[in-house]
Amino acid sequence: MKKYTPMMEQYLSIKDNYKDSLVFFRLGDFYELFFEDAIIASRELEIVLTGRECGQEERAPMCGVPHHSVDTYIDRLVTKGYKVAICEQVEDASVAVGIVKRDVVRVITPGTLIDTQLLEDKKNNYLASVIYLNNGWGLSYTDISTGELFATEIVGESKESRLMNELAKIQPRELIYYVEDSFKEQLLIKLQKSFNYYLNPFHIKTININDLIGLVESLNITNISNSVLEHNIGLKATKTLLAYISETQKRTLNHMNQLTIYDTNETMDLDIISRVNLELTETIRGKSKKGSLLWLLDKTVTAMGGRALRKWIDEPLINIDKITERLDAIEYLKNEVFIRVELKEYLKKIYDIERISGKISYGSANPKDLISLKNSLKQLPHIKYLFNDCKSSFIINLFTGLNDHEEIVNLIETAIADEAPLSIKEGGIIKSGYSEELDELRRATTEGRIWISNLEKEEKEKSGIKSLKVGYNKIFGYYIEVTKSNLHLVPESFIRKQTLANCERYVTPELKEVESKILGAQDKIVALEYELYINIRNFIGNYIESIQRTARAIGQLDVVYSLAQVAEENNYIKPQINNGTLINIEEGRHPVVEKVLDNEMFIANDTSIDSKYNRMSIITGPNMAGKSTYMRQVALIVLMAQIGSFVPARNATIGIVDRIFTRVGASDDLSQGQSTFMVEMSEVANILNNATEKSLLILDEVGRGTSTFDGLSIAWAIIEYLNCNIMSKTLFSTHYHELTELESIMEHVKNYRITVKEDGDNIVFLRKIIEGSADKSYGIQVANIAGLPSKVIQRAKELLEKLEEKDIAKNREVINEKHKETGNIEEVKIEEVRVEYIPNTKENEIIDQLKSINLLETTPLEAMNILYKLHNKATKS
Structure with a gap:
């Protein structure tokens, strides 16, 4: 068999490590897929399947997408449940010997999306980890885009049912799992149908106590002892979860810095059936938000508030003090109309700073994100001032110790241009005045362009060539262009560079010298702006935890605003x-x-x-x-x-x-x-x-x-x-x-x-x-209202009359009528008979039989048979 080409061998070597993923292989301005990956992507994305020479007799199936629009294609594949491995050049092509080195820089899965364009603003995108050890379940889940991280363990009776209830609550997009029991694995596979998650088996080496101690220290957990730590299945699920994230994302995510360990008994337990039947977040028919409780209560202004409200609805409280704190906060804001109106105006100016902090930690935040962060943080002093005299402990606690982040606001205000582009590698990001070195380089390019403009005027005057002009292209750089009719006027100092049909192009030593300064300065400007931007972003990254606290406080306040607004609009009362x-x-x-x-x-x-x-x-x-x-x-x-x-x-x-x-x-x-x-x-x-x-x-x-x-x-x-x-x-x-x-x-x-x-x-x-x-079911009348044909309705009436003659309920009415005729009370009760009625011998026998009946152990059918016999006995002459 012939060997594969060097490039294809490189691809196959990388693909061998990511067999469960579609590998997007970067070649120039395109991401290419090959072999089976190409066939799948071509089908799912509806793009043309072609072929490429690969060193074999048959061409390798191939399809590709442009790098600038790759996110759209990845989103479509991930939405359909595929994992996508992004393979980039990891070596500068200008210094590479042989084929440029490439490697996977990230694996994108349904649970690891971080691009805000691919996520719902007001809904979390959870990745969950489930393990089964020591006769118990460990569950941990996170939203990588926000950095939220939770863990719990589920042991004891009904643990499978309680696990299902937790999954119904969080609705993960992706579930990784490790279970040693095949029956437990089948349970998770069966649940996949109900919860529609991407299911992915994943196992790391044995987790020892040192691993968990390191985990606890990194996540600032102080309220757990080593003895509890060693046996906590929830923490082991968290360790597995973070290992999976590290393996797929290829980087440390600093915004995942705090773990919330919770007990499933701390909130109201709702199973999936109740969530569906009560239409808490979506309707039964249509699966839409409109018509659900969430739709009714959602007047939130920010994305953080929308996600927090959904969490409130998903997790009703059972602690009276916590419920009362929330109610008091809503009451306060409901009564303070002017504060509520003003608060809404400030909230409108706040972007999704929780997910922006995630992008900063991830290293994907662009200049527009930083501008959005700045404009959002500028609203904090105004919002805090609104609640200076607030008596609500819930609202007071939200702002206690909360930073205004003036250093971040001032830095972005000073450094980042308001109209900065999305790309961080094309310049135009940093404001003048922020970096003296950058300003000097910019002056050099400005002065260089002025010199070139002046050069064109001078050469026109000296040579007498009125049509002479100085031009530029990426191949030859700057040049002097002279038409054929004026070639006899060209000075000897001009050096011919290129001949075209209608003109000649020349350069001079002076022109090349200035060109070097201008182009060198421009390259240096782009490189320096990139460096300055990365430093700015990294500086802000030091405040991620503080920004996250701010974001969550804003989200909680937004929920209080929303519920206060809904209460006011719909005339609700405080329970x-x-x-x-x-x-x-x-x-x-x-x-x-x-x-x-x-x-x-x-x-x-x-x-x-x-x-x-x-x-x-x-x-x-x-x-x-x-x-x-x-x-x-x-x-x-x-x-x-x-x-x-x-x-x-x-x-x-x-x-x-x-x-x-x-x-x-x-x-x-x-x-x-x-x-x-x-x-x-x-x-x-x-x-x-x-x-x-x-x-x-x-x-x-x-x-x-x-x-x-x-x-x-x-x-x-x-x-x-x-x-x-x-x-x-x-x-x-x-x-x-x-x-x-x-x-x-x-x-x-x-x-x-x-x-x-x-x-x-x-x-x-x-x-x-x-x-x-x-006394009736009115079924026929309801059928008539529903529009059944009149012949069907009439026939149903006739049949009903015949059937009612044998109906047990009808017989009961007849018995009651007989009691009325003898002057007894309408509804005969055993206790009343004993007190108000003196029975005869035959009735004594009936009473004795009634006394001997254990009603709580008698089935309805047995009860009807007993009643029938007693009725016959009572009516015999």
Whole structure:
């Protein structure tokens, strides 16, 4: 076999070390891809696939993109989940012997993007690391563009479920992992479908205690002992994460200087199902921000504020003091209208200095970035002055010890030209007056050009050649050009340099001398400006940690502004937060639905539920009447209160909840072979296995995915278990009217219904929640409203009349009517019978049988059979 060409051998040697990446190989003004990489890139980028001589009989497949537009192509590939290795010249071509040395200078992956043009302004781009060791999970994640770095360990019961909840919260773009258990690896692979991350196995050598001590020292962690350190799986995940970043980015990132170690129990635990059902950051349909809670609450002005608000929503608090601090800050800013208006104007002038600090650390910040940083930092004194008399401890703490960065502002103001170009290698960056050496070089080029202009005038006069001119090109430098008709007038001192069709070009010793000064000065100017700029950027890099603190303070203040503005615009109130179990909401409203509709059209509703006396609300009413909206609004009001937001209500007292669970809607998971009912039961199982007395549960139509009796039995059993075993606060909507009987036989259960107004065969939804149970489902009327053909509606009515004759609920009504005829109370309760009624012998037997029944262990189906037998016995003559 023939050998490859030297250039292709170089490429193949580099590619061998980056088999999982598409290698962008720099050749001149293009990045080229070869072989399989070229075929993939050609297909994904829709660019022409060509070939290149490589020393073999067949040409190597090849495609390429211009270097000046490479970022766009890389973004498209990374978005599709590819890793891209950037291979550059690492040797000056002018001094190279043989082929110029090249090497990979960076590997770009979905989780390591830092270019702000490729990232969403108000959303973090997380890279996560997961390891499984010693029967526990370690999780660490970072946003390289901002430098944020977090770690936690997840051990004990339900650790897989809690890991899933954390991944649902952070939504990483890329997940690297190391697990020794193949079953755990399969779990991460399975989760990839739900979270849509780029999955990448990665392992480093054994992590010892010295590695972790070095990590802790570099990240300024002081509150962790060596004994805890050695066994902390979260720190080991962080070490793995940083090793991966070092391997792919080929540099030290100084802005990743602080690690936040957190406990998953410090905030409200929300699983992916609840996040989706409550539409916290995106809608279920369309996956868009508009229509979500984030869309409603986001009045943030800065990118830092937008990302911080998303984090607040993703991590509701359970600490009353922290929640109260936030609420007080929002109350202060809501009441101070003029401060709020002025603050917005200052925030408008602040750029994304958090990501600019990341670019400075990375070495990719351009002059425009520094100008943006300067203009942003200039707003700090004005903002701090606004809050001189502020009494909010939250806002005061934001600005305590915060630097105005005058030295940075003054440096950039003095050194960087306001109209500086994006490129740092073409000059035009540094202002006059900043460097005496630079100013001298600039004067030399200016004076040189003046000399050349004067030379042209002198030579015209001396030679008499009126058309003589001095020109310049990159090949010959400066020259004197004379047309053919004037060649007889050319002085002997001119030295012929080039002959063209219509003219001759000459040089003189004096011209070459000045040319050397001018061109030498220009090259020196560009090189010196580059050097000065790098020094300036490096100087600012010494303040990265301080700039980051400023950026995060601005982000938090922006969130307070946003929530204060939303509260003012939408007439929200400050909720009362306590550690009790009561959730009491007066005239609560669904925040998003209210905003989409006309405010006057939304019907407010009350809610009172706790873990002691009124823990289970069974809600009945027709479809489309508003049951789901009502239950979601309760969950959202609680969640908003615990992120520290005002809420849509007239009054609200919120006892802290540790988790919010939802079971809403129905969907198949065909890829996993799960039916609607199986998905439903899996979600309910998760709730029953993880809910506590302090949890809030939203259960909508549980059991409807199977036959009536099966579904009714399951729903009944679930209510019993929740009410008697877990004792969590639960809103349970249903079409099984039989479940409303539980109010009379089980403590802490209360019936509610959505009111409707009947108008002949039509109904009007009144959207009001009142005590009691619905006596109908109004399914046919809803079907009529939905537009089913009239023949179908009429036939449904006929069938309903026949079916109702055998309906259990109908039989119950008949029994109650018989009790009315004998003067007994309408709803017969066991306790009431014992006190107010003297039974005969046959009735004594019935009572004895009733006494012997263990209601909590009796299934709904068994209960119906017993009731049927007792009914027959009671009605026999």
